[in-house]
Amino acid sequence: MEFDWNDEQRTFRATVRAFLNDNLPPDWEALAHGPGSSAQSHFSKQFCAALAKAGLLVPHWPAEWGGRDADPWTSFILAEEMWAAGEPRGGQYMNVNWIGPTLMRFGSLEQRQRYIGPMARGETLWCQGFSEPEAGSDLAALRTRAELVDDKYRVNGQKIWTSYAGLADTCFLLARTSEGKGGISIFLLPMDTPGITVRQIPSIIGEGDIHEVFFDDVEVPATAMLGGEGEAWSIVREALALERVGIPRFALATKMLHRAVDTLRKESRFHHSAQVQAARAKAACEAARLGSYSIIDARCNGQIPGPEASLVRFGTVNAERLVSDFVVEHLPEALSGGDPVMLAHHQRAIVAGIASGAAEIQLNLIATELLQLPREPR
Amino acid sequence: MQFTLTDDQAALTGAIDRIAEGFDSIPTEFDGFHLPGEALEQELEAGGYFDISTVPEMGPICAALAVERLARLPCTAEIALSMLVRPQVGDDLPRPFALLENGRPGRFVAGAGTLLVLDGDGIGIAHPAAGDTETVESLYAYPMGRLTGAPDVRPLSAEETAKARNWLRVACAAEMAGLMQAALDATVEHTSVRKQFGRPLGTFQALRHRMAECAVLVAGVRRLALQAAWSGDAGDAALAAFHAQDSASKITYDLHQMFGAMGMTLEMSLHLWTYRMKALSSELGGLGAQAASVANDCFTADNPY
Ligand SMILES: Cc1cc2nc3c(=O)[nH]c(=O)nc-3n(C[C@H](O)[C@H](O)[C@H](O)COP(=O)(O)OP(=O)(O)OC[C@H]3O[C@@H](n4cnc5c(N)ncnc54)[C@H](O)[C@@H]3O)c2cc1C
Numbered sequence: 001m002e003f004d005w006n007d008e009q010r011t012f013r014a015t016v017r018a019f020l021n022d023n024l025p026p027d028w029e030a031l032a033h034g035p036g037s038s039a040q041s042h043f044s045k046q047f048c049a050a051l052a053k054a055g056l057l058v059p060h061w062p063a064e065w066g067g068r069d070a071d072p073w074t075s076f077i078l079a080e081e082m083w084a085a086g087e088p089r090g091g092q093y094m095n096v097n098w099i100g101p102t103l104m105r106f107g108s109l110e111q112r113q114r115y116i117g118p119m120a121r122g123e124t125l126w127c128q129g130f131s132e133p134e135a136g137s138d139l140a141a142l143r144t145r146a147e148l149v150d151d152k153y154r155v156n157g158q159k160i161w162t163s164y165a166g167l168a169d170t171c172f173l174l175a176r177t178s179e180g181k182g183g184i185s186i187f188l189l190p191m192d193t194p195g196i197t198v199r200q201i202p203s204i205i206g207e208g209d210i211h212e213v214f215f216d217d218v219e220v221p222a223t224a225m226l227g228g229e230g231e232a233w234s235i236v237r238e239a240l241a242l243e244r245v246g247i248p249r250f251a252l253a254t255k256m257l258h259r260a261v262d263t264l265r266k267e268s269r270f271h272h273s274a275q276v277q278a279a280r281a282k283a284a285c286e287a288a289r290l291g292s293y294s295i296i297d298a299r300c301n302g303q304i305p306g307p308e309a310s311l312v313r314f315g316t317v318n319a320e321r322l323v324s325d326f327v328v329e330h331l332p333e334a335l336s337g338g339d340p341v342m343l344a345h346h347q348r349a350i351v352a353g354i355a356s357g358a359a360e361i362q363l364n365l366i367a368t369e370l371l372q373l374p375r376e377p378r
Numbered sequence: 379m380q381f382t383l384t385d386d387q388a389a390l391t392g393a394i395d396r397i398a399e400g401f402d403s404i405p406t407e408f409d410g411f412h413l414p415g416e417a418l419e420q421e422l423e424a425g426g427y428f429d430i431s432t433v434p435e436m437g438p439i440c441a442a443l444a445v446e447r448l449a450r451l452p453c454t455a456e457i458a459l460s461m462l463v464r465p466q467v468g469d470d471l472p473r474p475f476a477l478l479e480n481g482r483p484g485r486f487v488a489g490a491g492t493l494l495v496l497d498g499d500g501i502g503i504a505h506p507a508a509g510d511t512e513t514v515e516s517l518y519a520y521p522m523g524r525l526t527g528a529p530d531v532r533p534l535s536a537e538e539t540a541k542a543r544n545w546l547r548v549a550c551a552a553e554m555a556g557l558m559q560a561a562l563d564a565t566v567e568h569t570s571v572r573k574q575f576g577r578p579l580g581t582f583q584a585l586r587h588r589m590a591e592c593a594v595l596v597a598g599v600r601r602l603a604l605q606a607a608w609s610g611d612a613g614d615a616a617l618a619a620f621h622a623q624d625s626a627s628k629i630t631y632d633l634h635q636m637f638g639a640m641g642m643t644l645e646m647s648l649h650l651w652t653y654r655m656k657a658l659s660s661e662l663g664g665l666g667a668q669a670a671s672v673a674n675d676c677f678t679a680d681n682p683y
Pocket residue numbers: 127128129130131132135136137138160161162163164205209210351353354355356357358359360361364
């Protein structure tokens with residue numbers, strides 16, 4: 001067991017930090033409203049292109065697609081540093097983490113040639129069209145239909161909560177081609193296809209993060225289907241396994257907690273009850289960090305992370321909640337014109353237990369798969 | 379960062395596992411507040427296991443793993459302080475070790491070879507003679523004792539005190555991790571079998587989620603304890619002890635609740651773990667003291683990220 005970084009990992013982290021230092025604008029903290037904001041989305045194209053040139057966008061991808069086959073630690077250290085910096089890759093982190101790798105594995109030659117290059121060069125933004133008004137946690141209940149008419153699919157329906165949809169170039173869309181779980185298929189759909197309407201949903205979590213997307217007789221060539229008809233469920237399961245630990249949220253949470261404590265100390269406001277809460281938040285951040293590392297370690301050893309990943313995800317939700325509550329209680333000014341990064345963090349933190357699947361679903365998985373409790377009656 | 383054990387470490391934890399298997403059950407006639415583990419202690423002593431921390435291929439991380447594993451047993455012996463603290467304050471000092479905190483009764487005080495006498499911020503070392511201590515009846519699931527005599531106390535230097543306090547915290551966290559795991563395992567087993575409303579209690583989501591949340595905390599306590607044992611860092615140790623004591627209060631409440639009245643009986647023995655957790659929660663100044671140290675040692679100028 002070794003709880004420290006090796007030289008190569010330290011050097012890599014330093015390289016990423018130096019890159020951030022050189023490439024983030026001086027007013028970055030005021031600009032970083034969240035990965036979905038239009039300022040950040042536009043900046044991400046320039047930033048990701050520079051990352052790609054420096055070999056820091058997709059180092060863990062195969063050389064064939066612009067990477068260098070780096071190990072999971074490399075991509076995780078990169079992800080930590082990016083998230084802690086306010087995610088200057090914007091929504092492009094999804095390309096890097098799972099959309100690109102999923103296309104490499106399941107895409108047709110034409111799909112790979114068309115989409116992977118622009119992702120590896122940092123030129124393109126995707127969105128993930130899964131959730132619907134009637135299909136949130138119960139994703140298999142989704143209703144958006146894709147009907148084969150002659151040699152094309154015609155898509156009708158609605159998605160909701162779709163992050164980055166307003167500025168995305170392409171949608172990774174789930175639609176129903178027949179009944180049941182086995183009746184869902186994936187389409188790679190250019191967002192400028194006629195019949196798609198995007199409406200941003202005003203929210204407390206900042207700009208650009210959640211949208212409604214309407215599909216009215218949208219015609220999609222059959223070649224836009226990823227994998228075979230009805231294969232969405234198994235492909236998505238595998239794709240999201242790449243994302244098992246999810247975003248390294250603990251990194252920004254830890255940074256914000258330390259920043260809050262620094263401020264309180266300077267102003268002699270770090271009294272005993274704040275210390276207890278700070279310790280609680282710090283412990284949750286550390287537990288989430290080490291838990292995430294154990295999943296990365298398992299991946300490096302060729303193991304497929306199991307239900308332990310759900311422990312980590314729930315632990316991360318705890319950490320986000322404790323840090324954001326700490327700030328609200330002890331530095332409430334952060335949410336009213338105080339520190340823009342703390343505000344942006346708060347807006348990211350409060351969705352930790354909802355976005356990419358409700359925390360309770362993780363608890364269900366822990367109960368069934370890890371603790372092996374008898375199943376709930378259906 | 380890597381969390382797999384070396385071959386030597388794996389061999390050691392395998393050996394500890396095999397020893398533990400011999401002590402995994404509670405005698406049927408048992409109905410006490412604590413289950414003494416003299417035979418376990420003798421076996422560990424005979425095998426030289428109290429000194430594993432000083433073996434270079436093993437180190438404190440192995441001692442922490444052993445402490446965690448052995449704390450899962452229903453019986454109790456003075457293991458954690460001997461394995462994790464003694465090597466740091468003087469491996470020639472006679473064991474068992476015990477902590478005497480501000481004159482209160484403490485675990486293993488009666489019969490201790492070495493007392494760590496914690497008074498306010500200072501720590502001293504004493505070796506009580508036969509008549510200097512006596513046992514105390516207690517609800518805690520440890521043999522509790524108090525000091526009646528007045529043995530000489532040799533104060534530790536500031537540096538030695540800090541070191542002793544660090545490793546007391548590591549010992550607390552590592553032991554807590556094992557206790558929590560065992561109590562959770564027992565509750566999972568109980569709620570998988572016990573039926574009400576025609577189905578096992580463990581099928582009710584309200585309970586499943588609480589057990590799952592406990593599992594999240596247990597995993598965190600274990601990781602923080604191991605990190606602290608690996609690094610020996612003051613901040614890591616304070617954080618591990620804080621998280622252990624903080625989590626213990628939720629976990630003991632939740633798990634007892636899910637056992638219903640049965641969990642109150644000596645027969646069911648859940649107390650063998652939860653009332654060790656409660657004893658440990660009160661030590662080293664409790665949560666408030668750990669928090670103050672975390673505030674001092676974890677939020678330094680050298681910020682992560
Ligand atoms: C910021 C943000 C960004 C998002 N981005 C995207 C995106 O890009 N693409 C996309 O497709 N989706 C996206 N989502 C949607 C997200 O995946 C869903 O919100 C999530 O799956 C939960 O679905 P829901 O909101 O419909 O909640 P519901 O399914 O209505 O659930 C509400 C609550 O009920 C409880 N609950 C639900 N099911 C259970 C259960 N089985 N057991 C116990 N309790 C339960 C949970 O507390 C849950 O939070 C995003 C959401 C947010 C907040």
